[in-house]
Amino acid sequence: MVMKYAKLRTQTAKVNIKNKPPFSCQSCETGYTFSDMKSKKTNLLLKFTAITLFVLIAAQLLSACSVVQSFMPTETPISTATPLPTATAQPTATPTPTEVPFFLDAAVMPLNQQAPILLYHRFIPDGETKNAITFTHLSEFRSDLQKLYDSGFSLVSLQSWMDGNYSVSPGRKPLIITLDDFWFADQIYINDDGTPSLYSGIGVLWQFSQEHPDFGFSAAGFSNMGDKYYGDRQIGDRFYYGENLDAMQIKLGQTIAWAIENGVEPYNHLYTHPLLPVTEDKDILFQVEENDRITRYRLTQAGREDLIPRLGNMIALPFGEWPSTYKGVELLKNYKNQEGEPVEAIFEAYLFADKVLTPSVYSPVFDRYNLARLTASDIMIQWIMEQAPTLPAAQSCQLGPLQQDQAADPVVIQGLISNALQSGTCSEGVYHVGELIFIARDGDVVPYAPPLISTQ
Numbered sequence: 001m002v003m004k005y006a007k008l009r010t011q012t013a014k015v016n017i018k019n020k021p022p023f024s025c026q027s028c029e030t031g032y033t034f035s036d037m038k039s040k041k042t043n044l045l046l047k048f049t050a051i052t053l054f055v056l057i058a059a060q061l062l063s064a065c066s067v068v069q070s071f072m073p074t075e076t077p078i079s080t081a082t083p084l085p086t087a088t089a090q091p092t093a094t095p096t097p098t099e100v101p102f103f104l105d106a107a108v109m110p111l112n113q114q115a116p117i118l119l120y121h122r123f124i125p126d127g128e129t130k131n132a133i134t135f136t137h138l139s140e141f142r143s144d145l146q147k148l149y150d151s152g153f154s155l156v157s158l159q160s161w162m163d164g165n166y167s168v169s170p171g172r173k174p175l176i177i178t179l180d181d182f183w184f185a186d187q188i189y190i191n192d193d194g195t196p197s198l199y200s201g202i203g204v205l206w207q208f209s210q211e212h213p214d215f216g217f218s219a220a221g222f223s224n225m226g227d228k229y230y231g232d233r234q235i236g237d238r239f240y241y242g243e244n245l246d247a248m249q250i251k252l253g254q255t256i257a258w259a260i261e262n263g264v265e266p267y268n269h270l271y272t273h274p275l276l277p278v279t280e281d282k283d284i285l286f287q288v289e290e291n292d293r294i295t296r297y298r299l300t301q302a303g304r305e306d307l308i309p310r311l312g313n314m315i316a317l318p319f320g321e322w323p324s325t326y327k328g329v330e331l332l333k334n335y336k337n338q339e340g341e342p343v344e345a346i347f348e349a350y351l352f353a354d355k356v357l358t359p360s361v362y363s364p365v366f367d368r369y370n371l372a373r374l375t376a377s378d379i380m381i382q383w384i385m386e387q388a389p390t391l392p393a394a395q396s397c398q399l400g401p402l403q404q405d406q407a408a409d410p411v412v413i414q415g416l417i418s419n420a421l422q423s424g425t426c427s428e429g430v431y432h433v434g435e436l437i438f439i440a441r442d443g444d445v446v447p448y449a450p451p452l453i454s455t456q
């Protein structure tokens with residue numbers, strides 16, 4: 001189109017030059033004498049020169065015009081072609097992103113949630129005779145996990161349960177697995193390739209979690225650091241003590257490090273598993289402190305003292321028994337570990353027959369010094385499966401609409417949760433929105449803060 005237009009203008013210019021009558025030669029045919037001719041010749045020459053100059057100037061002006069026009073085609077495509085694509089691209093690019101409403105999905109943990117806290121001890125290969133109720137066959141453990149998973153449970157860490165910042169996917173229910181009398185190799189043994197042995201309980205749990213990612217991987221191990229030898233060798237499906245005590249201790253330190261880094265939380269079951277009702281008060285504190293000290297020392301031996309700050313402070317009473325004196329009880333409740341952290345929980349009972357679920361930290365009946373655990377057995381797993389349909393599951397809540405760049409703005413999200421509660425579209429609970437956590441309770445929405453532990 002542009003080129004055609006330019007050609008047309010050039011042709012018009014040429015036509016104009018041809019039709020100019022003043023520049024024809026008719027004016028020079030008039031007769032004169034020689035003298036006259038001479039002077040007239042001069043005049044004529046001057047006139048002719050003037051006319052020629054005029055013609056030349058006029059031709060120049062016209063040709064200048066046509067020169068400009070002849071350059072037009074090269075200039076016009078550039079000046080007219082460039083704005084066209086941008087002009088047509090603009091309407092398609094701008095409106096789409098801003099017109100799509102943006103929402104955030106929150107996972108909401110109901111405040112009245114309860115969790116089974118299961119307790120296991122030792123694991124033995126299938127076919128081996130159980131000498132005590134505290135032994136679980138590896139296949140039996142796997143079967144328990146399958147039943148619990150199929151009933152809608154997902155694992156949460158004991159620490160997150162106590163802190164009230166645990167979360168499971170909407171539709172799932174929280175479950176905690178604990179192991180006492182840690183660290184036996186049949187409970188946890190790390191292969192040379194860095195994976196837990198499938199002949200250890202934690203290895204079975206690890207494998208199950210790999211196969212069922214929405215089940216999660218988490219456990220808590222309550223240790224007796226003073227009266228157990230850690231089997232640092234695996235031969236077939238059995239574990240054996242090595243002859244070198246240092247090597248054994250380093251292997252244990254490495255195992256503790258693996259546990260901390262992979263979601264198995266080490267806690268305190270006292271140094272030599274004492275029966276506290278008959279333990280003198282002065283020895284109670286030693287039992288608690290020494291267990292913590294050796295745990296830290298084993299990490300140091302393995303070169304992993306960097307993990308010490310990640311150790312928590314919870315106690316499982318050996319045999320589920322409290323000290324017999326008030327002072328002994330207070331010693332435990334007011335115990336602070338080497339990092340100055342107050343004790344966050346004391347697990348009192350092993351329940352074989354009584355069946356009690358543990359309320360969340362947001363429940364008015366929650367008591368951090370009286371937390372039940374359920375000793376795993378066929379009957380107990382069956383009972384938990386029967387309870388599952390009645391237990392509140394995590395919910396989902398859609399928040400918004402909001403601007404996409406406000407997706408991590410705590411003030412905006414806090415307001416959206418309030419709106420969702422007021423409009424009745426979502427319930428109160430603990431809201432997990434990306435990395436942010438809010439507590440919506442009694443009509444208020446506040447940013448999450450860990451519960452305060454009152455110490456004397």
Ligand SMILES: [Zn+2]
Binds near residue numbers: 180181273
């Ligand atoms: Zn024990």
